[in-house]
Amino acid sequence: EISGVGEDDPQSRYFEILVAEDSANRRSADREAHNAEAYILTDAQEEEAGDEATGSDVASLIIGYVLMFVYASFVLSRGRAKYSHSILGLVSIVSIGLSTFAAYGLCWYIGIKFNSVVQVLVLVLLGVGIDDTFVIMDSWWDCADIPTMKERMVAAMKHAGPAITITSMTDLIAFLAGSSTSFPGLRDFCYYATVGITFDFFFQC
Numbered sequence: 001e002i003s004g005v006g007e008d009d010p011q012s013r014y015f016e017i018l019v020a021e022d023s024a025n026r027r028s029a030d031r032e033a034h035n036a037e038a039y040i041l042t043d044a045q046e047e048e049a050g051d052e053a054t055g056s057d058v059a060s061l062i063i064g065y066v067l068m069f070v071y072a073s074f075v076l077s078r079g080r081a082k083y084s085h086s087i088l089g090l091v092s093i094v095s096i097g098l099s100t101f102a103a104y105g106l107c108w109y110i111g112i113k114f115n116s117v118v119q120v121l122v123l124v125l126l127g128v129g130i131d132d133t134f135v136i137m138d139s140w141w142d143c144a145d146i147p148t149m150k151e152r153m154v155a156a157m158k159h160a161g162p163a164i165t166i167t168s169m170t171d172l173i174a175f176l177a178g179s180s181t182s183f184p185g186l187r188d189f190c191y192y193a194t195v196g197i198t199f200d201f202f203f204q205c
Helices: 012-033 045-055 059-076 086-109 116-142 149-178 182-203
Strands: none
Touching: 059 086, 059 116, 059 149, 086 116, 086 182, 116 149, 116 182
16 A cells, blocks of 8 residues: 555655556556456545545435435424424525535635545534434424513523533534544544534534
8 A cells, every 4th residue: 555655745646646557557467467466555546436436425415415304394394284394494404504514614724634534524414413403493392382582592592502512512522532543534534523513503503
């Protein structure tokens, strides 16, 4: 495996591409001559394979977001059409999307490397964000006897706020601990997840 030195250096990347091409040619010749194959793994090959794998799942990701929107709208309607909160479900999905793009943008800006593993962040934030939405709305329904809208909102957030804060802080600590790993791809993912959950917390509240 060839990796580690000058990952962001264009000359190093070009060298890795040449090595990969030469490896493919030699593997073909060795297979014909000796019925054996040798493989050389470079960072460029590993990243390309990861991009191909995640790129093929874009359609599934879109379908997942649509299904989550439908599910959230159904749950928030409490099974009765007149209480439909589909707009609220849509806003929740939008806030999760904003959290994801904000995390991507900020981490990219400060120099944290984007890799194929980081693309899974959208699913992590989708689960965390929808859960926060359900907790807030459950508290809102529990405060139905409060007459004024402002007082009801305050009471609902007083009840839901600690639960959301505890779960968000638990996730943050877990990903911060994960960022100490020696695996670069996983470490960068933990950085992105930490920032994304922070944004999601503020956007949801």
